[in-house]
Amino acid sequence: MTTHEEFESLAALDAVGAATADEAAALRSHVEECPACANAQAELAEAATLLARGLDPVQPPPEVRERVLASIGQHVDEDEDDDNVVRPFFNRWWWSAAAMLFLALWGWRELAVRAEREKSVTAEAEARHFSEENALLTERNEKLSAQIAAIAAAGTKTIALTGQAVAPSASARVFLEPEARRAIVFFANMPANASDRSYQLWIIRADQPKPQSAGTFDVTQTGKASITVENLPVATEIKGLAVTLEPKGGVEQPSNTNFYVSGGV
Amino acid sequence: MTMNQTEQSTGLLTAVARGDADAFEALYDRYSSMLYALLLRILGSAEDAQEVLQEAFVKVWTNARMFDEARGSEIAWLISIARSRGIDRLRSRKIRNERENDAGREVSIHVGFTDKSTGADHAIRSEEGTAVRGALAALPEAQRVALELAYFEGFSQSEIAERLGEPLGTIKTRMQLGMKKLRESLRAFQ
Numbered sequence: 001m002t003t004h005e006e007f008e009s010l011a012a013l014d015a016v017g018a019a020t021a022d023e024a025a026a027l028r029s030h031v032e033e034c035p036a037c038a039n040a041q042a043e044l045a046e047a048a049t050l051l052a053r054g055l056d057p058v059q060p061p062p063e064v065r066e067r068v069l070a071s072i073g074q075h076v077d078e079d080e081d082d083d084n085v086v087r088p089f090f091n092r093w094w095w096s097a098a099a100m101l102f103l104a105l106w107g108w109r110e111l112a113v114r115a116e117r118e119k120s121v122t123a124e125a126e127a128r129h130f131s132e133e134n135a136l137l138t139e140r141n142e143k144l145s146a147q148i149a150a151i152a153a154a155g156t157k158t159i160a161l162t163g164q165a166v167a168p169s170a171s172a173r174v175f176l177e178p179e180a181r182r183a184i185v186f187f188a189n190m191p192a193n194a195s196d197r198s199y200q201l202w203i204i205r206a207d208q209p210k211p212q213s214a215g216t217f218d219v220t221q222t223g224k225a226s227i228t229v230e231n232l233p234v235a236t237e238i239k240g241l242a243v244t245l246e247p248k249g250g251v252e253q254p255s256n257t258n259f260y261v262s263g264g265v
Numbered sequence: 266m267t268m269n270q271t272e273q274s275t276g277l278l279t280a281v282a283r284g285d286a287d288a289f290e291a292l293y294d295r296y297s298s299m300l301y302a303l304l305l306r307i308l309g310s311a312e313d314a315q316e317v318l319q320e321a322f323v324k325v326w327t328n329a330r331m332f333d334e335a336r337g338s339e340i341a342w343l344i345s346i347a348r349s350r351g352i353d354r355l356r357s358r359k360i361r362n363e364r365e366n367d368a369g370r371e372v373s374i375h376v377g378f379t380d381k382s383t384g385a386d387h388a389i390r391s392e393e394g395t396a397v398r399g400a401l402a403a404l405p406e407a408q409r410v411a412l413e414l415a416y417f418e419g420f421s422q423s424e425i426a427e428r429l430g431e432p433l434g435t436i437k438t439r440m441q442l443g444m445k446k447l448r449e450s451l452r453a454f455q
Contacts, residue, residue, distance in 0.1 A: 012444035018415035047447040049344045051416045054397040057298035068322045215434025230433035231426040250438040
């Protein structure tokens with residue numbers, strides 16, 4: 001079960017286009033029914049535009065402007081010379097009839113153009129929806145296959161993490177797949193975290209004095225959770241793994257040493 | 266002067282949605298230099314950036330009715346269209362490698378264009394630019410780099426983790442913390 005805070009974290013990634021298809025689809029579905037998360041998503045999307053607005057403006061060449069205006073059917077001819085315009089004589093009645101005919105044709109054309117635009121927008125939205133659904137299913141399938149393959153692979157190492165003083169009955173099992181630089185960690189009997197807190201998994205490396213975050217996760221009343229760690233630094237020695245409880249969304253470095261589960265690799 | 270004042274809708278997009286070509290022209294004059302700068306940053310090629318800028322504005326013309334002021338500002342909607350088109354072009358033409366090879370290529374900046382914005386507009390935007398750059402400079406380097414790789418280069422979380430040699434969880438946390446700070450900056454401006 002994904003919480004509102006987790007959806008907000010997903011919205012942060014989505015705002016810079018970094019959410020996976022799976023995450024983006026889950027977020028889209030959630031915000032349709034959750035005004036608070038929809039508001040957070042809108043704020044984060046607005047905040048992401050600061051990255052673009054921090055750039056120094058650059059004037060595009062004038063011909064781009066001409067092309068843009070021409071392509072929407074608005075051509076401004078500033079050099080028009082009224083003296084060269086030949087105006088044949090027609091009586092007022094002809095002009096009225098012509099104007100009415102023109103307006104009728106123009107109105108009909110506008111309606112047709114609008115209908116085409118709407119059809120095009122709907123078709124585009126449908127195509128995008130199916131494409132996203134397809135990407136979502138493909139990604140889920142790949143994720144499940146990867147997890148099964150990781151657990152079953154001959155080279156996969158299994159490591160047990162044990163509960164510490166704050167959660168003695170907690171435990172975790174790590175399936176470490178060195179070739180894929182991936183680890184899947186399944187937690188059990190963990191205390192459920194408060195809505196403003198997240199568990200954070202830390203990698204303790206031999207070559208670095210400080211632990212490195214491997215991601216955050218939440219635990220519900222079932223006491224169970226899992227996390228997949230990609231791009232593991234297998235080239236260097238991993239001394240151990242540990243889990244702390246941190247502010248929602250995680251922190252750069254552990255704020256305390258109350259490990260819930262930990263163990264050597 | 267606060268950033269919020271410039272975020273208020275100019276009403277131009279609403280007029281464009283009604284088919285007002287003059288409003289469209291004014292919208293182009295107001296935002297094209299910012300969107301062009303964004304596309305140059307994404308694509309690294311003036312030719313590509315100009316083509317995509319044109320596509321983006323045509324999309325603005327045809328889809329203006331889909332703009333909903335309640336869901337975001339005018340400027341954010343325009344930026345999202347331009348960025349999305351820019352990233353699509355970056356991916357479809359696979360110009361990422363080409364750009365790395367052409368890292369030294371210069372981008373020509375055109376002058377002499379008649380900008381129809383007012384002097385007050387320039388003053389506001391200049392002040393806004395300073396405020397925005399201040400907010401970005403306040404981000405820790407690691408967070409800013411991760412956000413920029415996603416936003417301007419279109420890299421996925423995994424690609425960023427691979428490129429920076431960091432675990433995926435670290436990258437996610439960095440981007441989430443960075444976005445949290447940017448969101449706070451935006452609120453402070455308001």
